[in-house]
Amino acid sequence: MAERRQKIAAIDPVWSEITAEAEEAVRAEPLLGGLIHSSLLHHPTIERALSYRISLKLTSGEMSEQILREIADEAFASDPRLGEAARADLVAVYDRDPACHRLLQPILFFKGYQAVQSYRIAHWLWQERRHDLAYFIQARTSEVFGVDIHPAARIGKGIMIDHAHSIVIGETAVVGDNVSMLHSVTLGGTGKEDGDRHPKIGDGVLIGAGAKVLGNIHVGHCSRIAAGSVVLSDVPPCKTVAGVPARIVGEAGCDQPSVTMDQLIETGQDN
Structure with a gap:
């Protein structure tokens, strides 16, 4: 043995x-x-x-x-x-x-x-x-x-979905490697449009609880999306976005936000 x-x-x-x-x-x-x-x-x-x-x-x-x-x-x-x-x-x-x-x-x-x-x-x-x-x-x-993840969605490896209540990932969504997301995240479309209509999430991204990322937009690698945010436009790499609609509120704060899981937004960050 x-x-x-x-x-x-x-x-x-x-x-x-x-x-x-x-x-x-x-x-x-x-x-x-x-x-x-x-x-x-x-x-x-x-x-x-x-x-x-x-x-x-x-x-x-x-x-x-x-x-x-x-x-x-x-x-x-x-x-x-x-x-x-x-x-x-x-x-x-x-x-x-x-x-x-x-x-x-x-x-x-x-x-x-x-x-x-x-x-x-x-x-x-x-x-x-x-x-x-x-x-x-x-x-x-x-x-x-x-x-609810559409089987046509493309998802990388090293994925962590914490709690996992009410996760929705649409048909043409793409999720990179080493992404972390919390409960009630939606990677969805913006209406009844057909074709390529869902978000493209880069490697190492952290998506906070309740965040909605909508449309055929790109979220750059190693970025952070704050809890409760509604993201409707592209997010550059290594940035933190927050709000409804989401806007850049600072840098991501570290090289691998999806690994550190740090969701706090420092008040000293530039707007």
């Missing part, structure tokens, strides 16, 4: 750490043993664990857990980038969310992480031109997690 763990750790240190945490969690709380074994310890990889967890969450009378699990397994096997993104998202949550103390927590308990992984399955289906099935996954993700 020790030799097997060493091999796993060398190949996949994230999954190795998760399984070690899971074994400790079972010892600390035996009543959760069934959940932890079925969700984590019974699986050889994080991909297989996520397939099980996603299918368990999204199953309904309309689609069985077994079918959903086969779909997820197929997606992970066909596109290794899904597993890479899942690991990057997991580490992002662990690094940025002060309520996350172990890597196993997002997989078991955090609906923001689970919703993003469900979206990634739907996006894979969309790219495979299996649009109706992608729409089904989107609908179930919205019903179960309160997160």
Whole structure:
């Protein structure tokens, strides 16, 4: 067993750490043993664990857990980038969310992480031109997690959605790598226009709770959008915007706002 763990750790240190945490969690709380074994310890990889967890969450009378699990397994096997993104998202949550103390927590308990992984399955289906099935996954993700991400949206890796109530991301939205957003964020359109109509979010952006970013606009890398803001025009890189409508209120304040998660606006910043 020790030799097997060493091999796993060398190949996949994230999954190795998760399984070690899971074994400790079972010892600390035996009543959760069934959940932890079925969700984590019974699986050889994080991909297989996520397939099980996603299918368990999204199953309904309309689609069985077994079918959903086969779909997820197929997606992970066909596109290794899904597993890479899942690991990057997991580490992002662990690094940025002060309520996350172990890597196993997002997989078991955090609906923001689970919703993003469900979206990634739907996006894979969309790219495979299996649009109706992608729409089904989107609908179930919205019903179960309160997160509505169109399967055609393009989202990078290292994504952290905290709390994840009422997240909406539209069809032509693009989200870069290492982006953090809080609850009630909308990346939407401005009306009934068709075509490319949703925001393009750069790498390393922090989007505060309740912010609405609307239209085919660009938010530059490493910028901050203050909570409750309504952004209707382009945001330059490394700036902080706030207000309704949002305007530049200062610099972003650091190189990686999505990592530091600092949402305070210093009164000394230039307007």
